Amino acid sequence: MQADCASCFGLCCVALPFSRSADFAVNKPAGQPCSNLQQDFRCGIHAQLRDKGYPGCTVFDCFGAGQKVSQVTFGGTDWRQAPKTARSMFQVFPVMRQLHELLWYVTEALDLAPARPVHKELRKALAHIDGLTRGSAESVTELDVNALRGEVNTLLLKASELTRAQVPGRKKNHRGADLMGAKLSGADLRGASLRGALLVAADLSGADLRDADLIGADLRDADLRGADLTGALFLTQAQLNAAKGDAATVLPPALSRPAHW
Structure with missing residues (x-):
């Protein structure tokens, strides 16, 4: 695939x-x-x-x-x-x-x-x-x-x-939310639902996105520098390629760090 x-x-x-x-x-x-x-x-x-x-x-x-x-x-x-x-x-x-x-x-x-x-x-x-x-x-x-x-x-x-459900604590639900340009630097989004969320140009630098559901999320120009995407669910290479990140961005093992980061 x-x-x-x-x-x-x-x-x-x-x-x-x-x-x-x-x-x-x-x-x-x-x-x-x-x-x-x-x-x-x-x-x-x-x-x-x-x-x-x-x-x-x-x-x-x-x-x-x-x-x-x-x-x-x-x-x-x-x-x-x-x-x-x-x-x-x-x-x-x-x-x-x-x-x-x-x-x-x-x-x-x-x-x-x-x-x-x-x-x-x-x-x-x-x-x-x-x-x-x-x-x-x-x-x-x-x-x-x-x-x-x-x-x-x-x-x-x-x-x-x-x-x-295995993630401790209350999980945020941003399914389908319009978060275009949102200031989410350092946000605790572990285990959150971001299914289909509009995250174009959102600031997610340093955010905790471990085990977050990102299926269909629009990450064009989203700032993922220093973000932790360990275990992120249904994240694709295309989504990463459309975003901005750096050497400190933690990625799931199945995905590669885009060359332009």
């Missing part, structure tokens, strides 16, 4: 649209290759993306969906070799990414010992989603992903509640 760009046909650089903004230097419609995409499907400015005005690219994470679509769904035949497959391939990719994101969350939930009461249901969900990712292009694009996410989220919420 980690991106292997060498096994992908540059799908995130073609299938997805982006608009000229602080994240992207130009406009690009869905289905049109980025001008920086080379013939070998590698990015021509990969080492300079931020300097060239493409920080949005450094944040994106496909959770391994790119290689799944490229090597499994389409059997290793790229859209340049078989132009007739291009439209279908580009439609499958964003759906597959959502499925792989769910696989990431469910796999993490299965590693949470306190969530053992829902492990059986989580294992069933994992097998079901994995099976869906191996279906045909048509079956993938026809999926009702929103309905599936709703079903899986019920299990993830149970896993979160069971795990955070």
